[in-house]
Amino acid sequence: MDINNLNIMLLDILKEIGNIGSGNAATALANIINEKIDMDVPQVKILDFNEVANVLGGAEKPVVGIYFEMNGDIKGSIMFILDIDSARCLLKLLFKSSNEKDEFTDMDMSALSEVGNILAASYINSLSMLSNMVLKISVPSIAFDMAGAILSVPAIQFGYISDKVLFIETQFKEGNNQVTGNLFLIPELDSFETMLKKLGVVEI
Amino acid sequence: MKVIKVGMADLAVSKSPCIITTLGLGSCVGIVLYDKTNKIGGLAHIMLPSSLDIKNNSNKAKFADTAIEILIEKMLKIGANKNILIAKLAGGAQMFKFSTRNELLRIGERNVIASKKKLKEYGIPIVAEDTGGNYGRTIELNCEDGSLMVRTIGKGCKYI
Numbered sequence: 001m002d003i004n005n006l007n008i009m010l011l012d013i014l015k016e017i018g019n020i021g022s023g024n025a026a027t028a029l030a031n032i033i034n035e036k037i038d039m040d041v042p043q044v045k046i047l048d049f050n051e052v053a054n055v056l057g058g059a060e061k062p063v064v065g066i067y068f069e070m071n072g073d074i075k076g077s078i079m080f081i082l083d084i085d086s087a088r089c090l091l092k093l094l095f096k097s098s099n100e101k102d103e104f105t106d107m108d109m110s111a112l113s114e115v116g117n118i119l120a121a122s123y124i125n126s127l128s129m130l131s132n133m134v135l136k137i138s139v140p141s142i143a144f145d146m147a148g149a150i151l152s153v154p155a156i157q158f159g160y161i162s163d164k165v166l167f168i169e170t171q172f173k174e175g176n177n178q179v180t181g182n183l184f185l186i187p188e189l190d191s192f193e194t195m196l197k198k199l200g201v202v203e204i
Numbered sequence: 205m206k207v208i209k210v211g212m213a214d215l216a217v218s219k220s221p222c223i224i225t226t227l228g229l230g231s232c233v234g235i236v237l238y239d240k241t242n243k244i245g246g247l248a249h250i251m252l253p254s255s256l257d258i259k260n261n262s263n264k265a266k267f268a269d270t271a272i273e274i275l276i277e278k279m280l281k282i283g284a285n286k287n288i289l290i291a292k293l294a295g296g297a298q299m300f301k302f303s304t305r306n307e308l309l310r311i312g313e314r315n316v317i318a319s320k321k322k323l324k325e326y327g328i329p330i331v332a333e334d335t336g337g338n339y340g341r342t343i344e345l346n347c348e349d350g351s352l353m354v355r356t357i358g359k360g361c362k363y364i
Contacts, residue, residue, distance in 0.1 A: 052212075053212075053227070053228060058227070059212075059227035059228035059342075060227045060228055060342055062357055065299070065300075067299075067300045103358070141300040141301055142300075143299050143300055143338070144357075145230070145299065145339055145340040145357055146227070146228035146230075146340035146341075146342065146357060147228060148212070148227050148228020148229065148230065148340065148342075149228045149229060149230030149231075149297065149299055149339070149340020149341070150230060150299060150340070151228075151230070152212065152228070152229070152230030152231045152232045152251070152299070152340075153230060153231060153299050153300060155212060155251065156231055156232070156251050156252060156311050
């Protein structure tokens with residue numbers, strides 16, 4: 001199985017997972033902040049390594065990355081990435097006050113990693129539901145650094161499989177506040193085939 | 205001055221005047237080779253320690269072992285002298301903290317070890333390095349004097 005040959009059907013399935021996951025995530029977020037949250041239909045893309053950082057605005061752009069390990073029927077990892085504006089926006093929604101400083105406090109990081117936790121869990125729940133797999137995620141680990149540096153972690157894991165990266169982009173909106181979240185799902189090589197089989201993309 | 209940007213799993217060589225740069229090194233390692241006499245520099249942005257570990261190894265710039273080999277070859281082609289090459293290393297950070305046995309998360313450290321091992325095999329001395337830690341780095345090699353600028357977020361900028 002080669003990730004480069006991922007067919008349209010798989011992309012559709014992943015898009016649907018992304019859609020349901022984002023829907024659940026938006027609901028969870030709306031409950032936390034007690035405001036109405038809108039979301040766009042997520043985009044699912046397969047990119048080359050070198051394009052990945054460009055999607056986030058360049059390899060040097062500061063972003064917040066929240067990393068999880070995934071266990072259960074498939075193993076791998078999940079990376080949730082917020083650009084700095086989206087992270088600030090999210091904090092504004094959570095704390096009802098704005099922070100224009102360059103640095104994030106421990107409290108900010110803790111809040112962001114908790115939101116990342118809820119969003120990632122929402123995606124994983126929809127994947128689990130649609131594929132009948134048992135999936136668990138670890139506690140989140142968070143970092144604030146250059147996009148290229150953060151992305152090197154999932155890119156290296158993809159590197160074992162191919163030169164391509166698969167990611168789901170979701171946008172949430174509350175009034176004028178727009179939060180763009182990028183989710184990378186990185187199954188281990190063996191798990192990738194298991195996932196495709198469970199989703200009915202390849203014959204068992 | 206001419207600026208060459210090296211992407212992830214990519215490499216480039218050039219004669220002075222030229223700056224070769226790679227942005228946002230995380231667990232990846234930037235391997236810099238330099239010939240002071242002929243003012244020829246090379247930079248590889250590697251992602252994984254060894255091309256022998258995995259089947260899909262067609263991109264030679266992705267691995268420490270094959271990237272160094274190609275880098276030397278390309279530098280010799282434009283007139284570098286193999287016997288006077290020096291090396292500098294940057295990157296190899298561990299971006300996320302995890303209490304785990306997952307080998308993949310220690311990849312930065314493994315990339316640095318693999319790069320050093322390969323350079324030793326070629327007898328190329330490592331004159332400077334800025335590796336490890338938990339933060340990203342952008343590096344710029346100036347082919348005029350071989351100086352390497354290392355820039356970070358929140359931890360400043362320095363020359364090695």
